[in-house]
Amino acid sequence: MNEPTILKVTSRPEEVSRSPREWVRKNLFANIPNTVLTLVFGAVAIYAIRALLGFILSGERRWGAVATNMRLLMAQGYPADQFVRVWFTLGSLMALTGLTLAAWRAAGRLSIGKISIWVMNTGAIFALFAVIAPISWASRIGWLIAAAILLSIGLGLWFGLRGEKKRPSGSVPTVWFAFGLLGVLVLSLWTVPFGHYAFVEGEFIAESGRTVATSTKLPFTVMWLILIGAYLFGVLIRERIPGSRAKGFLIALWFLSPFILNWIVLRDPDFDYAHIASTDIPLALLFAIGGGLALYLLSKPDLGEIGRIVAIGFLLFAVFNWIAAFFGWYPMLQKVRISFVLLALAALISPNFASDRKTRLRFVTGWIVLIAVSHWLITAINSPSTLELQGPTYLGGFSLTLFVAVLTLLLSFPLGVLLALGRTSSMPIARVLSTVYIESIRGVPLITILFFFSNILPLFLPEGMEIAELAAIVTGYTLFSAAYLAENVRGGLQSVMRGQYEAADAIGLTTSQRTGFIIVPQALRVSIPPLVGQAIGVFKETSLVAIVGAFDLLRIAAYVVPAQTEFLGVKREGLLLISAIYFIVAFSMSKYSQKLEERVGLGER
């Protein structure tokens, strides 16, 4: 990154500092209408907060229903003895997060002044709660004490570290501040009695074995340590490897992780290694070496049209394999069919790499990586599960919500971009097909599509072919979301100036190069706000999968927990909790998109 140009500024006008009293007068009580509005909305706000606090803190609330059922809400019926896989998954994500933070040099710092203001604000909010919440005097005093402690910590930070200009000097790295906050949360698992506990002889004793805190405090501590360890490790090695390569590697890992981690959660580790050694590995090698050789030859610069003819031959053979599969003419591993399609597509684009030896070898390397990854994924998905689970799917609760949302977003993104390109393309067939697809999907409610895919689609599938319920849901949801995504991207595509197309043409780029290097990046940059809006929508609307029988977060909170004999009819607590969960995730996405916009706005004219 280049250094920003430093402009010489002769003198900056003094910042007018206003006393709180002046601020209040200017912003809240400037004139009579303003005063009336302030009073009315202030009263409404206080009433609403009081009602909410009254609801949360009421003695009738049984928050134990939530704390005790946390496992159900997070992972539903996932067998407890296999939980190590879930933890492995979370641990991998933590390690990735730590490494990513290190590789991107998350160098932000939080000033002590800001932190102390936060602490003081929290204290002030506690004090406000203590005053307006409908609670007993005893607990009111408890809240006030907490508020006083927070306020004094904040004031202590403010005045204790006060530097030359009225504000405290010094700052802490944002990363470590966040780690510290997470550490406090983890520590609370060790100290605060969540769930079913009774206070007996001065000690909290677990009443039943179903509490979440006891079973997870150790794993969560390990997760926290992994996060910090990965970060420190990343900081340690980041000077020794080239940054761009490390970043590329991490991005690839992030994109592959949903597929690989899902495999870890879903599959039993001891599957048939003999089959792998006798069939899968030789097959992969055959395609990697044979296909690589073919591609190396096909990308010879002096080959001319023969390359394209051979590629079309490959494509016809690949298509024929699928037709044969549909009619059952001859058996063939699905993996072989898919690999032939991949080979044909690679052969079709091989003239683009017709260049010196180095470029062609790089092309072949890309092919070998593609074969390795695709064969690994196909093997992973094809190998049978030995996990025995109750319920319709192996995932449930928050993990199901996350799984469906992440996978749908990952899969619908490329599909949506392709559809948007198709709809704006000059080729009539692509345009008509994309338009028909987008408009017909947008004309159908999501619930209908989910019903179609989970209940009706299996009836149409050829004999012997099955689709797992979760796969059906994700497929339907992806197709639905892609249509909306395409429209958002199309908006971005239309905002790209005609001059950009002309400039790309004038320097001799081919249409696909123009699209990939010039048009789509600019279109996506413009579409960030609507795309994030849609991502939030996709995340929240995963709650609709409850209707087709999946046990997502909403269904467990609204129907499963209230049906337990112990917590019969206890519904509101769970609903409030999941509202908070949805809100936190959605709000984080929204915040992140603001950051992203700022960052990519760099080159903006």
Added chain:
Amino acid sequence: MSAEIAHETRSDMIVCENVDKWFGDFQALKGVTATIAEQEVVVVLGPSGSGKSTWIRCINRLEAHQKGTIVVDGVELTNDLRNIEKIRSEVGMVFQQFNLFPHLTVRDNVTLAPKWVRKMPKTDAEKKADELLEMVGIPEQAAKYPGQLSGGQQQRVAIARALAMEPRIMLFDEPTSALDPEMIKEVLDVMRDLALGGMTMMVVTHEMGFAREVADRVIFMESGEIVEEGTPEHFFTNPTEDRTKLFLSQIL
């Protein structure tokens, strides 16, 4: 005329014969016939809407002509995609609105086409880009984004980007019209150096000083037709056509 002299001694780079172009019912080019020789610098003048930009854009087929023939460096422009790609990699173009790629750094703007069209190795392309940026006088801006540069700097980057493909012909479509007055000179200086270096150039511009000083030949267009052509001295001092005289009296 110098065009004829050039015709005899040098090979023809651009040959247009009876080129017609319509936008719907509006005829933008009417039987344009002209030949531009190697290393020749031709300035195209004319009032706005006279078809000069349309003509220059037909030469690398950003616009398709409908009648007549255009032969660039021995290749005729038809709908055949390979011919178009071949010609575009030999013809550089500089636009009025620069049309730099805003999401790429200056260096990436310049190296993109050599890397992907010429398949030049990355290090070679970057070395070449740095040389070209040096040549247009802004080597220190390589890591910036176009939006961080002034208009004149952006236009010079655009020239470097076109030159990176080592074109045999450079087309300039009103390269200084969108610039603030104090930045025009820096762009014209680069273009003058280019002309002195022997580049075949076709320039649509309103910069009469540039035309007078640098051009080998001036072509005057109006209503899609070539009205008059000749050497700058002939054109500015002793025009034959009334329409030319009227135009010159309006702008000089």
